[in-house]
Amino acid sequence: MDMAQFLQKLVALGMILSVATVLLQGVAEGSNKPRPFKKHHLRYYVQVEMGAPGLAISAQPINTTISANFGQFTMFAFNATKSQSRTSTPLGFIRGYTIETSYVSGDMHLLEVEFLEYNHGRYNGTIQYQGAVTSQGTELAIVGGSGSFRGLKGYLVVTFSSSNPPFSTFRHDVTILK
Ligand SMILES: *[C@@H]1O[C@H](CO)[C@@H](O)[C@H](O)[C@H]1NC(C)=O
Ligand SMILES: *[C@@H]1O[C@H](CO)[C@@H](O)[C@H](O)[C@H]1NC(C)=O
Numbered sequence: 001m002d003m004a005q006f007l008q009k010l011v012a013l014g015m016i017l018s019v020a021t022v023l024l025q026g027v028a029e030g031s032n033k034p035r036p037f038k039k040h041h042l043r044y045y046v047q048v049e050m051g052a053p054g055l056a057i058s059a060q061p062i063n064t065t066i067s068a069n070f071g072q073f074t075m076f077a078f079n080a081t082k083s084q085s086r087t088s089t090p091l092g093f094i095r096g097y098t099i100e101t102s103y104v105s106g107d108m109h110l111l112e113v114e115f116l117e118y119n120h121g122r123y124n125g126t127i128q129y130q131g132a133v134t135s136q137g138t139e140l141a142i143v144g145g146s147g148s149f150r151g152l153k154g155y156l157v158v159t160f161s162s163s164n165p166p167f168s169t170f171r172h173d174v175t176i177l178k
C-alpha cells in the first residue's frame, strides 16, 4: 500500500466514523428530543366509567348547608382514545382533578387541573390544562406541555359525546395557537 492509498483509506474511515457519530447522536437524542407536534388541531375522546377505581370524590363539600358543594374534590384517571368507541386505538390518559369553587346552590364552577399523557408512536408527551367547568361549557387553557408538546399554546374545548351508563364519552378538541 503506498502513501496515497493509505491516505484514501484513512479519509474513507474518517467519513464512516463521522457518519456513525451522527447516527449515534441521532439515537441518543431521540429520547430527549421527541418529534415536535406541529399541527394546529388535535382531537381525541375521553372514556369515563362511573364506579371505576380511576374516578373518586376524595373530599366532600365543606358544609352543604351554608356553602352548597364548595370544596368538593374529585380525582380522575381516564383513558384517551382515537375515536368515540371505548375500544378504539388507545392514545394515552387524562389525569387530574376538579374542585368546586362555587358556594351557591345549583351553580357549578369547577376548577379543573388535568393533563393529557399522550403516547402514540410519532408523538409522545403531555399537555397541561387548567380552566373552569361550568354548565355553560368547558374551555381549558393549555398552560404548558412536555415531550412532543413542549411550549404549546392554545386551548381545549370539552364536549359531551355519548352516554351508555356506567360509561360516558367526551370529545376533546385542542386548538394550537402559533
Ligand atoms: C381503560 O383501559 C383499560 C385497559 O388499558 C381497560 O381495562 C378499561 O376498561 C378502560 N376503561 C374504559 C372506561 O374504557
Ligand atoms: C354547617 O354550618 C352551619 C351554620 O354555621 C352549622 O350550624 C352546621 O353545624 C355546619 N355543619 C357541619 C357539618 O359542619
Ligand SMILES: *[C@@H]1O[C@H](CO)[C@@H](O)[C@H](O)[C@H]1NC(C)=O
Residues within 6 Å of the ligand: 119, 121, 124, 125, 147
Ligand atoms: C414516551 O415518553 C416517556 C417519558 O419520557 C418514555 O418513558 C417512553 O418510553 C416514551 N415512549 C416512546 C414510544 O417513545
